[in-house]
Amino acid sequence: xxxxxxxxxxxxxxxxxxxxxxxxxxxxxxxxxxxxxxxxxxxxxxxxxxxxxxxxxxxxxxxxxxxxxxxxxxxxxxxxxxxxxxxxxxxxxxxxxxxxxxxxxxxxxxxxxxxxxxxxxxxxxxxxxxxxxxxxxxxxxxxxxxxxxxxxxxxxxxxxxxxxxxxxxxxxxxxxxxxxxxxxxxxxxxxxxxxxxxxxxxxxxxxxxxxxxxxxxxxxxxxxxxxxxxxxxxxxxxxxxxxxxxxxxxxxxxxxxxxxxxxxxxxxxxxxxxxxxxxxxxxxxxxxxxxxxxxxxxxxxxxxxxxxxxxxxxxxxxxxxxxxxxxxxxxxxxxxxxxxx
Numbered sequence: 097x098x099x100x101x102x103x104x105x106x107x108x109x110x111x112x113x114x115x116x117x118x119x120x121x122x123x124x125x126x127x128x129x130x131x132x133x134x135x136x137x138x139x140x141x142x143x144x145x146x147x148x149x150x151x152x153x154x155x156x157x158x159x160x161x162x163x164x165x166x167x168x169x170x171x172x173x174x175x176x177x178x179x180x181x182x183x184x185x186x187x188x189x190x191x192x193x194x195x196x197x198x199x200x201x202x203x204x205x206x207x208x209x210x211x212x213x214x215x216x217x218x219x220x221x222x223x224x225x226x227x228x229x230x231x232x233x234x235x236x237x238x239x240x241x242x243x244x245x246x247x248x249x250x251x252x253x254x255x256x257x258x259x260x261x262x263x264x265x266x267x268x269x270x271x272x273x274x275x276x277x278x279x280x281x282x283x284x285x286x287x288x289x290x291x292x293x294x295x296x297x298x299x300x301x302x303x304x305x306x307x308x309x310x311x312x313x314x315x316x317x318x319x320x321x322x323x324x325x326x327x328x329x330x331x332x333x334x335x336x337x338x339x340x341x342x343x344x345x346x347x348x349x350x351x352x353x354x355x356x357x358x359x360x361x362x363x364x365x366x367x368x369x370x371x372x373x374x375x376x377x378x379x380x381x382x383x384x385x386x387x388x389x390x391x392x393x394x395x396x397x398x399x400x401x402x403x404x405x406x407x408x409x410x411x412x413x414x415x416x417x418x419x420x421x422x423x424x425x426x427x428x429x430x431x432x433x434x435x436x437x
Contacts, residue, residue, distance in 0.1 A: 105264040117185035130177040156244040173282035205316035206289040212364035222311040236321040241349035243317035245280040330356035
């Protein structure tokens with residue numbers, strides 16, 4: 097396996113590669129004004145991107161900022177569409193081919209053929225495996241405090257620099273990381289998902305190769321270890337806390353804890369037990385609130401049925417991965433409008 101990225105920047109800076117990046121970036125956004133404007137003169141726009149990058153004059157635009165409140169309050173920063181095409185190109189041509197195959201198999205966020213549903217199934221399998229060996233095992237659950245906002249860009253750049261030996265690619269990486277902030281990477285950038293995984297890959301390697309923990313799963317900044325007893329959990333908590341602080345300048349938040357396995361594991365939106373999976377309380381509350389809103393709009397003759405179906409099917413898609421038949425049946429009856437499902 098090649099240990100470094102060399103002589104790749106120029107040969108991947110082509111019209112076809114940028115066109116492919118545009119096709120990916122516009123998925124689900126075909127009717128957005130900025131996408132339509134970009135496509136009106138698509139060929140010239142892509143050629144200009146290539147010229148600007150080759151000449152070293154490419155500059156990323158100004159971020160649009162907005163706040164979302166689900167599942168918690170977050171500041172999202174979005175680049176202009178042209179820059180999002182460039183981010184697609186950068187990740188697909190340089191980051192994914194080299195770094196993704198170096199991640200441990202139990203890193204599940206933002207990776208092809210992974211995702212949260214596979215993460216919960218893997219977690220349940222590990223729980224069963226551990227239970228067969230030790231019925232009194234402990235769960236060690238971590239969450240990093242304001243992860244994306246806390247990433248040290250100097251450390252991240254040095255991590256990338258270890259493997260990126262193509263000078264032009266390294267310089268362009270520096271430009272991508274320079275978003276105007278001293279610390280953190282923007283939630284919303286396509287590159288950020290992968291940079292965040294690369295950053296915590298150091299933690300993965302430490303836990304797997306130095307601490308020798310077999311039952312370990314990470315989904316971005318949420319990660320869980322299954323260990324033999326309370327004493328081992330205490331020791332590992334302190335070691336991992338120290339590693340994160342010293343090596344990555346990250347702090348754990350107050351939700352980090354260890355406990356007996358009988359309470360299940362709250363992970364990736366579900367409560368996981370050995371032989372069943374439950375919906376989280378927060379999901380149930382949100383679903384019930386939405387039903388009340390749908391009913392209110394229906395009685396006022398203001399309900400958009402297409403939006404209702406999209407929202408309902410989204411809830412359904414999440415719920416079907418848990419033992420939720422009775423909950424869904426009971427609450428579906430409360431919806432005043434007929435839903436053909």
